[in-house]
Amino acid sequence: MSSFVIEGGHKLSGTIRPQGAKNEALEVISAVLLTDQDVTISNVPEILDVRNLILMLEGMGVKVTRHEKGKYTFRADNIDTAYVESEDFVRKCAALRGSVMVIGPLLTRFGQAYFPKPGGDKIGRRRVDTHITGLVNLGAQLDYSQQMKAFRLSVPPGKSMKGCYMLLDEASVTGTANIIMAASLAEGKTTIYNAACEPYIQQLCRLLVSMGAQIDGIGSNLLTVTGVDHLHGASHTILPDMIEVGSFIGMAALNRSSITIRDVSNKNLGIIPDAFRRLGINLEQRGDDIFVPEQESYVIESFLDGSIMTIADAPWPGLTPDLLSVMLVVATQCKGSVLIHQKMFESRLFFVDRLIDMGAQIILCDPHRAVVIGHDHNFRLKPGNMVSPDIRAGIALLLAAMSASGTSVIGNIEQIDRGYEDIDLRLNALGAHITRQ
Secondary structure, three states: OOEEEEEOOOOOEEEEOOOEOHHHHHHHHHHHHHOOOEEEEEOOOOOHHHHHHHHHHHHHOOEEEEEEOOEEEEEOOOOOHHHHOOHHHHHHHHOOHHHHHHHHHHHHHHOEEEEOOOOOOOOOOOOOHHHHHHHHHOOOEEEEEOOOOEEEEEOOOOOOOEOOEEEOOOOOHHHHHHHHHHHHOOEOEEEEEOOOOOHHHHHHHHHHHHOOOEEEOOOOOEEEEEOOOOOOOEEEEOOEOHHHHHHHHHHHHHOOOEEEEOOOOHHHOOOHHHHHHOOOOOOEEEOOEEEEOOOOOOEOOOOOOOOOEEEEOOOOOOOOHHHHHHHHHHHOOOEOEEEEEOOOOOOHHHHHHHHHHOOOEEEEEEOOEEEEEOOOOOOOOOOOEEEOOOHHHHHHHHHHHHHOOOEEEEEOOHHHHOOOOOHHHHHHOOOOEEEEO
């Protein structure tokens, strides 16, 4: 298990660019299974989760060409369907959260797919009901294989998936993506209400449309997918990762530093900049860049009636849950108090114990809510030895260690590597002191 050794307390300066969006990459790379023609994808983040998904596709028979860093061409014209039904394949799927995205394409194109409980972050229960219910609504049969320890979805012999109307029980991003991909090759029209509408979903829809799919309502929670007989090749560029953008904003504030974040795709950040402004962070939009100026103090806003500010996650266009861990750490060094309400995952706030050990004033109310009383940089966090429990808590702990007065060690950094590409090298270029061991 690798670790980061972080010498905290260093000012940062300079410019940094966010990587390609991890969540979008997992979706659009899975979509290459829908056609036997070339699909070229640029701005691919070469992080652990994405590399493992590409290795999985290669094991299935997908031809992968890496043209340069971040640019790949995929051709799924000779899929080994026997391997896709093997125990080895199902076991690898169970170990990789992103593997859930290959289910819809495999099912709609080849007629069957196994659905193991996916791996990934340990952040409480992560339901897959929306995926399975949506695919069953499109005509798939559902069985459970005791031998594979996985659900088996299949289209009955002589039949095909058929479009229908469905109201999703939750606006699941990955569930919506799986249903859209399956519906793109189904017979007839599929109407998806309460669909997720995050920029990742919009980008997936745009890729599919460029491949010949018919999708109406992109950007809304009411999508209509009219199935086509086949999809063809296309080219696609992945958006910058909004979670990295938010992480870098928080990093600048924690270290009272001035940095410029380049090429952020401001129009796709939604409420994220305003959420950080509520913590007292001044942000300047400069074209498609964000400039975060150095400030002496960051004052948390109150609501108009004077009550304590609450920052909570919500389906898009609300605040993404992936940034609440970072915002919680930032609030420890702001002036004032804030309630962080993590609604969508029940165990993501348990990492605050490490922050409390570092001297942060945090009251963990329950698995979903924490009250943070800011130090206003009058008391710096103490260094500590920690273990990264998941991707987002891992980056939050890394940012906390960078602002601490001393040397910290974070173990299990493979979790951080799953979502952040060469993060130590990129932050060191700004003035951080991070050593990988």
